[in-house]
Amino acid sequence: MIHKAFPRFTLLAVLLIYAPLAMAQQNLSFSGTATGSSEVTGFAPAKVLDNDANTSWRSASGDSNPWIAVRLPGATEVVDVSLQLGSTNRSSKLQLQFLLNGEWRSIQDVPLDGEPMVTIKLEKPLLTDRLRIQAMDGAGLEISVFNLIGQSYVDESVGEVKKILVNQSGYNLNRPKAFTAPEASDGSRFGIFSVDRPEAPLFEGEVVGGKGYFHEFNPLTEEEFVVKIGDWESFPFRIGPNWLERVTYRSMVDFMLGARHLVGNVTEKRPISFEWRDGDFFNWSLQTLVAMYLSNPVAYMRMEVKGSYVSNDSYPADYRGLWGALDPFAPGTPDVVQLIHWDADVKVSMKLDHEMQKAELAHFLYAWPYLSQWLPRQNFEAVYAFAKSVWAKPDVSEHANSIYDQSPEHNLLSLKTKLGTTKGEMPPGFSVVPNLMMYEVAKSQGEEDAEKYFDAAFRQMTWIIKHLDWEDPMTTKGQRMSEHITMRAFHYFYSQYPDRYPAGLKEKVTDWARVALSRSDNMWDFRRYSEDEWTPPGWNETGNILGFPAAAIAAMMILEDTELIEGLELLAWSNMENAFGRNPTGRHFSYKGPEEVEGVDLGWFSRHRGGIGLLDELPLVFDGSPKAFHYPNHPEVGNLGWTEGWVQFNTAYNVSMAYMAAYYTDLSVEKIDANNGLIRLRVPLNFDYSARDCMALPIRNAQGATINVSLCEEGPFSEYLVGEYRVEGDVIVTSQGTLERGPSGSLEISYGLGYFRRSLRLP
Template sequence: MSKFGILSPKYWGIVALLLFGISPVLAQKNLSFSATASSSSSQENHAEKLSIDGDLQTHWSSLSEDKNAWLVLRFPGATEVIKVEINFAPTAVPNETIYLQYLLNGDWKTFHKVENNRAKKIEIQLKKPQLIDRVRLTAQDQKAMEISEVLLLGQQYSDESGLENKPILVNQSGYNLYRSKRFTAPGISDETPFSIVNVKTGKAQFSGKVKGEKGDFSAFNPLTEDEFLVRVKELGSFPFRIGPNWMERVTYRNMIDFMLGARHYTGTVKDIRRISFAWRDGDFFNWSMQSLVAMYLSNPEAYERMERKGQYVSNESFADNYKGLWGKLEPFAPETPDIIQLIHWDADVKISQKLDHEMQKAELAHFLYAWPYLKQWLPQQNFDIVYQYLKDNWEKETVSEHSLSQYNLSKEHNLLSLKTQLGTTKGEMPPGFSVIPNLMLYEVALREGDVAAEKFFAAAYRQLDWMINNLDWSDPMTTKGQRMSEHMTMRAFAYFYQQFPERAPEGIPEKVKEWAQLMLDRSDNLWDFRKYSVEEWTPPGWNETGNILGFPAAVFAANGILEDKTLINDLEMLAWSHFENSFGRNPTGRQFSYKGPEEVEGVDLGWYSRHRGGIGLLDEVQFVFDGSPKSFHYPNFPEAGDLGWTEGWVQFNTAFNLSMAYMANYYTDIALEKKGKGKYIVALTAPLNFDYKTIESVSLKISNQSGDSMMVQLKEDQPLGVKLIGAIEFTGDAIFFENQKLPFGKDDTLTLSYGYGFFQRSLVLSVADFN
């Protein structure tokens, strides 16, 4: 057994030898025995597995009509191949041309070509060892393939740096109080006791038992700033903290700093980069605007109180080739919060460059929707020019060449049109991306008195109705196959259902429940990790970092629709397990950021490496998510080490932004508690307590039906609390807070609210609630 309790990959060949009775001297290097085979087609009694069964008298045959025959051998982990041997069936006519390929970022890359072949046996000595987890043999002569045996010779790859992690895998930074908390203990038997140990005292403060190679300590909620670790027998984890809003505490400022640094032209790099608009390497499908708007609407106080690091940058001091790239929108006011500056920046670049790809236009709808909450810092000109631009271009079917990139798949750019095309695993065209923008523009048009408002609602309705009736959740291309954009689909369901409950298409709850059950089915494993499909852990060949980071947004959106409490609780655990995955609870034992240990409080082991250069030049930006475990790391092969593509991407961070926004809204709550005659406590639960040594405060708005309002100041109830409270008085016809008075008639209602727009949380009270 390996140190992680699973048979080490270096022994797979030996096991295969014993099973097949083959001499260890020769066959120990034949890695094919550890593989599984699949193909483009196969004849009866000539299945793919016969190409790797060690018997030259049996063979795999593709169908005679298969003109693009291929055979794929997939290994349990990363494999270093140094030689390939292909044996054709005794009666076969050998293929003249065969390509050997490996999978990288979703595409098959050719690493060797066999041409003008006549031999029944092909031996290929590779000039350079090929490190792969699957190999594809493809016939390029449009003839059937008949192969009796494929031998892949080499050594199982072992990267010792992959063993720097701990045998017990946790969220290295820490866990939120009163939320799901789990760990993974590979190879540990069921019913093995575990304990949560206080690092400072050395004493166990919680205990439980391992089940399914994982443990749950959600019930452990200590009110202390001490560190803890998981102990299973003699094995331990990295230390971690447990605190109120811990995930928010260690990420909120980092999220903003990343967006500031990743700006095109004015961030940490001034260069003009290709495939970049407002953000370096952002492309047209980066979802930055909607992520920033969602962040602000979900928790405005947290972002308004942040230190201002950004400032307006005019392009007048730049070279001539920068003129017109931004600056069409008038500048924001002094002391504007960084998050509003970033929202302004995104809109300014899109308007200044007249970007008219359908997804760029759709992003601007979020800016217009949020205008009532932005206008205290932004000139009215900003709204007017963006609104006119969208009215002129929303239904425009064509797109300007400068708005495109090599990843464009849109057939036309009229956002009122029905969108039935699914994108690829690049993440560029998720189902339902036009639903929320159309509904937002509908609300904006109503606000502006536009008689044509209904056409936007009709387009959104038609789109979601199509999704309900046509999306097949079992097809990964409707879920995890959309990579970092998957959250768009479930968020569209939630927005329509919650904002327009009386007008939403039928079947939303049922469709979402189907999705939820499938997500749970695909997550029944030692990592609580939602797999790509039954067979595949991750999208084959891709750096899927943003998918893991964005999945919680989809979960929290779905939970706002579901009614089954058990289903909701199980899904909520999945949201947290994916946060845990990105912070070290994964087969590599590493947090996804190369600079994690220096940038994120509590992180011990960051990602193996970072990509220097690249289109985005993001390697020096704060809080880059560089990489995540690949298919050959799962279910538990840390020996694979630093393999597969590694590179930060704005799209990964914006997926995380959206998850954090949806999480903030999901847990925000307002309550009223009676403390005596006419005396009441207002309590707000929201992620605002980040500094445990400072008593935080927040202003909560209370308004009556007439539109009169007052602000009630709430403060933390304790240093490690998750609630902020304030005392009010009710006299029968008015509410009092300090020297403020708000009239409250017997037939009146009061609304207490936090957050804005579709993320506003409200408590509506009548006189009866005070009696």
């Protein structure tokens, strides 16, 4: 991620790199593809690549910004560029450009002196996969030949890359599991072997399309396994219940504790940072923290408490007022609740009225019933008063803004029709859930105008259904790490208002799923940006891969088509596998992965030291991911492209983990006999396979009285916790005591909170 316009010499330092000339330089254009800003019939862009001076590309009349771009099949070192101009060319000033982080950046200006042949000598080899010539005077362009001289790039420091790429840490028991073997021919047999018992395969299958599936292999053991194809062997990995949760839940919270602005592991003030260092205003931290807590409250409530309230009384005077408007939380408050409190406190203390900031406060207010046991009532009153006062405010205070502001105005009740850029700052539908949450809060507070919030959300969702074109990648993967916001809005509206959601909602989600699956039929089970691009051009898309499972699962909760649901489930897990090593580089996205994530063998190539966020020393920093030139399988490119951790990447992962927990939560009751029943709960809690995990689940009667039933693991590798109860007349009995049924005789159990709550009545 690049936050500011660096001087050109600094920008070029990122991509102008010397490398050994291991092969003869050649004309690279024959392997490229060309696109133009416009064209005249018979003068197509492809004509510039045939090295024939008698054919040419010509910009159309009326094209005031003519350009021609050449895209190479992979990362390439370009040393020279030569052009031959056509007879109708009128431009006298050209510029050679390359693509970086989604923007065309200047390499050098090219003045024309009337000669048809132009040679551009680069001071250093330019490492890139696409170049563009643009007319800087707006005059018409005609180019006959656009030759790029250079060679394919090989990073000599890459080292050996495994022929079989897996999730290096491990796979969740009873979930989709896959590997990629790019060089394996169709029909090759693979086997899964125990590292300690390698004599015979424990599971066998066939490679098709460069990949193999072993969904049905669900061993109940703590052994390590490898995949073998002939003499090839993968890194070792484990398979266990809730494996991904086991190796990252604690680190997810620790990252957020340390990434706080002003009070985290770095206390100095940082630019464009409010609640979080390098957070800007579109990191969605508050809503993702709330989602984490609501999805699996017991897991977060019983974590060791590492945080504590930090007053700014001991800080320098210029820190006063940056937080502290909310009264402190109680001692022993779970870390995730402390983080929710911190985010809301800074927003209210600093009066952050940008629409992305104030919209987040609705999640705090919605979650208040589940936070109130730790937080003073003053917190709710202060947040609600501020949110109401600025919700429809159309402008933004200067101190609350950022260089990345794209909002035409900031009234959250208005219709939002502007689509954000690949920076990820304005995803479609970002106001839907906040308005629906404010609707519920306003009703609970007896507000007479509560319906205005619902109406705003309904209008917004209706517009999305009618106007978003899923075939345009800017509505999906082009939103980068913020894509999950859109599909989660669909799920929230559908699940919370089953009788009031706009017409066409389910059909729109079905269309989204079909487009996602149509772009994912490849050896990585990787949802591509578009038909001809693997990733958002020029970007470090780490957060999109990490956040895609949340979008996929949100859609799965709406869909009825079994085939679409199964396809999206595979993609949700393949994206996580991608982040843990099943990708063309064969590396985990975190540079410190091998020392911080159980089982990871190979971390990302490098990390960005310093930067705006100063995040590099935090746990579970997702530093980088494969770029377009790494796909479909070019590991030799190595450490090319931008690398830098970002709070937005981690919050995308956090919300995916929340949706995974919610989706797989299962609650059921089995009848043992006439008087006894068995409660079964599947939820990600079993992280230590050597210890028996137990929890207390409340049983409630209609009057709100409760009695706990103790649920414990069925076995060391069970996903389920179970507990018995007995009925004696009008009384229910558990090991914790008794509870009267009450006048209605109705008894309820539930797990998860708010929009993630699963509940059922006891028979």
